[in-house]
Amino acid sequence: MNPGPPELDITPHPLVALPRPMKPGSIPLPAARGEARRSGALSQATLHTTRAVADAVFSREGHAPPAERMDWVMDEYADLMARTTGRGRLMFWAATFAVGRVAPLLIRRFTHLTQLDLQDRIRALEAMEASPLAGILIALRAILCIVYYEHPDAARATGMPLGPLVKS
């Protein structure tokens, strides 16, 4: 198991700047602590395929991102999916299923996406993005991006400036 999400260091602690300080002990943290509202989960097979997609999408120079980072991303992704509704999960299960089965066919490989090496996975996904089925891959990649770029190392790599416009 992973040690849990790393603390993001990309912003100063927001409460430092709060004009109305939070009262200690006044905030129950059920939703933020994750013990409630997980109404279901994607299967391990679906998550395995998603990981194969994520490794390819975020790879650089032929290498997947560090395993530690991708473990964290997948935990976060699984948690997000567990907190949507059944139909939300169904939509993403279907998208993942389609990407896993169809993308390899577009480069004439008759196997599952997870069976391809990284280079072929990239080619297969590029082919899918150029096909009429692009929307399916884009939806999956969109959610993965939202989570992936929350990892401090990934966020830093984009070079996006951080923090508010007005510095106190």
Place this chain on the structure above:
Amino acid sequence: MSEAVSFGRQHTGDLRLEAEVVVVGSGAGGAVAAAILQEAGHDVLVLEEGGYVHPDEHARMRPSQSLRHLWREAGLTATLALGDSPLINVMMGRCVGGSSMLTGGVCFRIPETVLHEWRQDHHLHDMTPEHLEPYYREVEEAISVQEVPKEMRSRSTQLFGLGAERMGFKLESMRRNTSGCVGWSTCNFGCPSGAKMSVGRTYLPRAQAAGTRIWSDCLVERVKIEGDRAVGVSGRVLNREGGRPGGRLTVKAKQVILAAGSLYTPLILKRSGVGRASAQVGRNLTLHPAFRIMARFEEEVRGGQGALQSAFSSHYEPEGIQFNSVFVPTGVLAATQPGVGDAHAERAAMLPHLAMFGANLHDDGGGTVHRIIGREPVVTYRMADKDRVAMRRALRIAGQTFFAAGAKEVFLPILGAPAMDPDQFAAYDLEHMPARRLECTSQHPLGSVRMAATAGAGVVDPDHQSWEVRGLYVSDGSVVPTSLGVNPQLTIMTLATRFARRFLGH
């Protein structure tokens, strides 16, 4: 505020409550009504399906955590497209405070052209600026509506403004409900400086201070009706493992106010058998289909620094188009970028150079909320011909505006469309682009339980009371008779104030 919130998920077994007035939903419509009625001496109970997250705790969340814990369906709600229509991602809150917790804070009064339409076509004769003025003022003071200073505009907005001037139109400053905004540009996912005056910081604490009880994690399924009167509501407490429905929820009340929003209020009414006579419940849904156009500049734009929303242009409103400034967090921005592997990384490295501007359409009521199976509604949307024309026109204008400001390439929200330089953009056949290829969102579902002057034309009367059931009221965006063309938060709160004051006989 948190001390007085009761947590349904911590309650064991069934839950039976009694109140003079029960309000279903704690967002912009429900919170305002609850506060005003409680302060006037009524015993008010607010039921919220979502959980409770204090605004300060929300401020510490990452965007994906906000999606998980405060957004309905983790932000994945989508319409079913009918005909040549886009699939629209509809974003709503599911938490104490509702969508008010997730807005960019933009506050527009109802345009006079819209009020005129309400008076002329819908016979709502007192919908005049003069009649609404005191209600506007009351809300604007309560939530600290103020103009966004020009110096709070992000560089992204400034660049679009520069292009606009060169194109012959101007940006105007928006008004927002903020106090002390320092420009984190993350309003939709929590305000780190606590500056956004959502109902979680304004009306709900007021209601609680006056004695309102608020229960989170309470899913209302039906209005209980005896004869022609509402006598309470029933549903389930979300107190099983994982927040699943558990104990039965039964509330006895003399007055019932539904404020569950444009997708869920009609669902409750349909389950309760209300609206069969008029067949209007769930129809006439408008969404303000919205999309973002991005552009890459040579300079570093730093679009995420500044007020998330600060300026707008209604220059093209006669064509049904409003341009609004907007930006998104890094991950969401990256999500809009094409490519796999090195191609994606190359695009991600350009993020600091991207500017963005939004457009939304003043649409016709092409949406319908259906009750099929399960607890979630199914929403269909058929885009009107005139809205398809407006969509293409908005994309063309926005692209030209960014190029006029010196953009090197633009990214249109069209599935499969490549980044385009000025020549490629000029040659791109936008005018025949199918609407189903548009990447589209909506934050403004309205009108599915609309107010009407006669029983057959709508679901509630001008006092927000059901035409069929006495003691049953609606106070949310679903009563808005037509699309507004502008962000509806202030309208919803103003109509809720008008409703509550009239309810009290003022």
